Amino acid sequence: MEHPDVLIIGTGTAGQSCAADLVKAGYRVMIVEHSDRPGGVCALSGCQPKKWFYEAAETVARSHHLQGKGITVPPSVSWEQICAAKNEFTDQVPGDTVKNLKESGIEFLQGMARFTGPETVTVNNTVIRPRYTVVATGAIPMSLPFAGSKYLASSSEFLDLKTLPGRLALVGGGFISFEFAHFAVRLGMEPGSVHIIETADRPLGPFDAEMVGYLLEATREAGIQVHTNHSITGVEERESGYQVAFESGETMTADMLVHGAGRIADISDLNLDTVGVAHSPRGIEVNRSMVSTNPDIYAIGDCAATIQLSRVADFEAHIAAEAIIARDANKESPLINYDTVPAVLFTYPQLGMVGKTEDALREEQIQYRKSSGSHLDWPTYRRVGMHHAAYKILVDREDKILGAHILSDNVSGLIAILRQAMLSGTPIPELYRNSIMTPYPSRESDLIYMLKSLLD
Numbered sequence: 001m002e003h004p005d006v007l008i009i010g011t012g013t014a015g016q017s018c019a020a021d022l023v024k025a026g027y028r029v030m031i032v033e034h035s036d037r038p039g040g041v042c043a044l045s046g047c048q049p050k051k052w053f054y055e056a057a058e059t060v061a062r063s064h065h066l067q068g069k070g071i072t073v074p075p076s077v078s079w080e081q082i083c084a085a086k087n088e089f090t091d092q093v094p095g096d097t098v099k100n101l102k103e104s105g106i107e108f109l110q111g112m113a114r115f116t117g118p119e120t121v122t123v124n125n126t127v128i129r130p131r132y133t134v135v136a137t138g139a140i141p142m143s144l145p146f147a148g149s150k151y152l153a154s155s156s157e158f159l160d161l162k163t164l165p166g167r168l169a170l171v172g173g174g175f176i177s178f179e180f181a182h183f184a185v186r187l188g189m190e191p192g193s194v195h196i197i198e199t200a201d202r203p204l205g206p207f208d209a210e211m212v213g214y215l216l217e218a219t220r221e222a223g224i225q226v227h228t229n230h231s232i233t234g235v236e237e238r239e240s241g242y243q244v245a246f247e248s249g250e251t252m253t254a255d256m257l258v259h260g261a262g263r264i265a266d267i268s269d270l271n272l273d274t275v276g277v278a279h280s281p282r283g284i285e286v287n288r289s290m291v292s293t294n295p296d297i298y299a300i301g302d303c304a305a306t307i308q309l310s311r312v313a314d315f316e317a318h319i320a321a322e323a324i325i326a327r328d329a330n331k332e333s334p335l336i337n338y339d340t341v342p343a344v345l346f347t348y349p350q351l352g353m354v355g356k357t358e359d360a361l362r363e364e365q366i367q368y369r370k371s372s373g374s375h376l377d378w379p380t381y382r383r384v385g386m387h388h389a390a391y392k393i394l395v396d397r398e399d400k401i402l403g404a405h406i407l408s409d410n411v412s413g414l415i416a417i418l419r420q421a422m423l424s425g426t427p428i429p430e431l432y433r434n435s436i437m438t439p440y441p442s443r444e445s446d447l448i449y450m451l452k453s454l455l456d
């Protein structure tokens with residue numbers, strides 16, 4: 001029997017961050033991983049690898065916009081080279097992960113972890129009785145309710161393709177489908193051959209509806225077909241390709257179908273019911289210190305019923321580690337706050353947001369003022385030939401930001417500034433004044449144009 005202070009299940013970004021904090025604080029930490037490729041989704045098949053495709057796609061898209069503005073021949077693309085560069089990165093991840101864990105003094109155990117008693121976890125034949133367990137098992141594509149869903153490839157399989165298919169249908173109109181569709185049409189697929197199939201009446205539910213509308217214009221202009229209100233009833237493999245049947249009676253044929261219809265917590269094999277950990281299809285229920293309904297078991301990252309983003313997973317990991325340390329020291333637990341979680345969709349243009357959408361403010365009957373603009377023809381966008389850029393900033397009665405939404409070719413800088421203003425409660429007049437002396441001309445120096453109408 002092993003008796004670590006803390007057992008962490010999963011070596012993704014959440015598990016690694018939590019383990020690093022706890023070992024630094026002097027805890028005996030053991031981490032378990034069942035995959036023969038430790039390191040987690042973000043590094044191996046999510047945020048990082050997809051960015052290799054995004055960067056090349058951005059260059060292609062931008063060069064097309066710049067035709068007639070100095071670019072005469074848009075670049076030609078090698079999918080194979082992008083994959084090789086991406087694989088050079090991902091191939092290092094499993095080895096580096098284990099090496100870093102061990103060098104930091106974290107005990108690494110290969111195997112599938114399961115709760116086998118009220119206070120025990122078993123990995124292979126090793127029984128572990130930790131003081132605390134942190135579940136960081138991530139998420140997997142959710143199972144879909146139609147016949148033939150087995151024909152859908154996962155996002156990881158798509159990122160490992162040797163060549164792009166002739167016709168591609170992405171099932172689900174969320175983050176994964178939009179990002180993949182945008183880079184697939186820039187990296188070799190013919191306009192019109194990429195489809196996004198969304199069951200709801202609009203895609204990208206968490207984003208501001210009006211901003212999504214502007215992104216949809218750019219998406220369609222890039223040659224991507226977006227089908228909303230389309231419920232799949234079945235998929236069949238035919239000689240001509242995969243035939244997708246819809247509730248309406250329509251059909252569509254594609255050479256490849258990819259799952260982009262949501263991911264659910266990877267917790268079904270853990271035996272959570274034996275240890276009294278409440279969970280739902282959204283994941284493990286946690287309080288604001290990441291404690292589950294069992295006080296000795298924490299849940300962080302994609303397996304917790306919170307938000308599935310990498311840096312949210314990391315932040316939750318730090319909160320859980322701090323909460324464990326605080327508990328042992330009889331101090332108050334830290335609490336997480338999700339009010340200013342930023343999200344960026346890596347399409348071209350990118351769509352970024354922080355805080356609330358306009359719909360949410362209306363629904364919650366929160367009074368607000370807004371400054372917004374679309375199809376911006378500021379020099380920033382004229383220079384790069386982008387005519388879909390848009391923004392929306394929502395403020396309360398005290399001039400503090402409630403939500404900010406940007407559609408641009410590089411949104412992260414602006415979203416980070418607006419998020420900092422939210423965190424520090426900076427009122428608009430002060431943010432405007434601080435933003436005058438910004439490096440100029442840049443995306444960020446345009447902020448004063450966005451804020452000006454809010455000064456009245």
Ligand SMILES: Cc1cc2nc3c(=O)[nH]c(=O)nc-3n(C[C@H](O)[C@H](O)[C@H](O)COP(=O)(O)OP(=O)(O)OC[C@H]3O[C@@H](n4cnc5c(N)ncnc54)[C@H](O)[C@@H]3O)c2cc1C
Binds near residue numbers: 270
């Ligand atoms: C295609 C794609 C693109 C993405 N892009 C972005 C992005 O641009 N920005 C962003 O913020 N987020 C992005 N995300 C989301 C981000 O990847 C996740 O939020 C993040 O990886 C979650 O980390 P995690 O540590 O919670 O889980 P994971 O990284 O999934 O790690 C969980 C680990 O636990 C292991 N495990 C599971 N069960 C057990 C068990 N019983 N015993 C032992 N080990 C177990 C798994 O094998 C895995 O290694 C993307 C996701 C995908 C799929």
Ligand SMILES: NC(=O)c1ccc[n+]([C@@H]2O[C@H](COP(=O)([O-])OP(=O)(O)OC[C@H]3O[C@@H](n4cnc5c(N)ncnc54)[C@H](O)[C@@H]3O)[C@@H](O)[C@H]2O)c1
Binds near residue numbers: 179343
């Ligand atoms: N840039 C980023 O930060 C980034 C990129 C990729 C993924 N992610 C994370 O990974 C998570 C999973 O991504 P995702 O794109 O799979 O999910 P998602 O939750 O973003 O979108 C899923 C979409 O699929 C739709 N859907 C559900 N069932 C369907 C069906 N049967 N047919 C058609 N449509 C259906 C939903 O209505 C929804 O719009 C995201 O929620 C996000 O948190 C983040």
